[in-house]
Amino acid sequence: MALKKKRLAIYPGTFDPVTNGHLDILHRASILFDEVIIGVVENPTKKTLFDAAHRVNLINKSLINCHFKCPVRVESFEGLLVRFAKKNKAYALVRGLRAVSDFDYEFQMALMNRHQAPDIETVYLMPDEKYVYLSSSMIKAVARHKGNLGSFLPKPVINALFKKFPDLK
Numbered sequence: 001m002a003l004k005k006k007r008l009a010i011y012p013g014t015f016d017p018v019t020n021g022h023l024d025i026l027h028r029a030s031i032l033f034d035e036v037i038i039g040v041v042e043n044p045t046k047k048t049l050f051d052a053a054h055r056v057n058l059i060n061k062s063l064i065n066c067h068f069k070c071p072v073r074v075e076s077f078e079g080l081l082v083r084f085a086k087k088n089k090a091y092a093l094v095r096g097l098r099a100v101s102d103f104d105y106e107f108q109m110a111l112m113n114r115h116q117a118p119d120i121e122t123v124y125l126m127p128d129e130k131y132v133y134l135s136s137s138m139i140k141a142v143a144r145h146k147g148n149l150g151s152f153l154p155k156p157v158i159n160a161l162f163k164k165f166p167d168l169k
């Protein structure tokens with residue numbers, strides 16, 4: 001009898017910083033796959049608020065009280081996503097789709113990734129409505145201007161933003 005192949009998914013992104021929207025997608029992915037690796041993009045040319053090691057650390061801390069349906073781990077990677085995916089024998093890539101504004105970029109990226117690795121499918125998941133307009137860049141803009149971050153972020157991320165922006169309420 002053939003052994004069932006483990007369905008491992010990579011959920012790649014910048015996660016600068018991780019939000020409850022990202023975690024929502026992760027919960028959904030953990031129902032569909034046997035294992036999920038959160039792939040934190042290490043891109044030296046892209047300016048981020050938190051460096052890659054800090055982003056990985058914030059995700060790990062944010063996962064502590066989460067209960068997923070499959071094992072989830074966090075790794076950073078540099079270079080081509082499909083190379084990282086192949087190295088990990090990934091079955092699929094997971095991305096979140098919010099508003100229509102995500103579509104064009106995501107479509108281009110999915111087709112380019114398929115071109116490089118035809119046997120790795122990209123799967124798009126929609127978050128709960130309350131996260132549809134949530135993005136890490138919006139969070140950073142609100143934090144810089146000392147706005148209220150409400151319930152959009154895991155506690156460790158709120159604490160890290162308090163350190164970066166001491167006047168935050």
Ligand code: ADP
Nearest residue numbers: 012013014015021022095096097127131134135
């Ligand atoms: P990237 O720079 O690769 O877009 P992000 O960290 O912004 O990195 O996003 C990583 C993935 O998570 C993307 O697929 C993005 O669409 C998705 N995502 C980000 N925020 C949300 C959210 N609020 N709800 C659902 N998906 C999200």
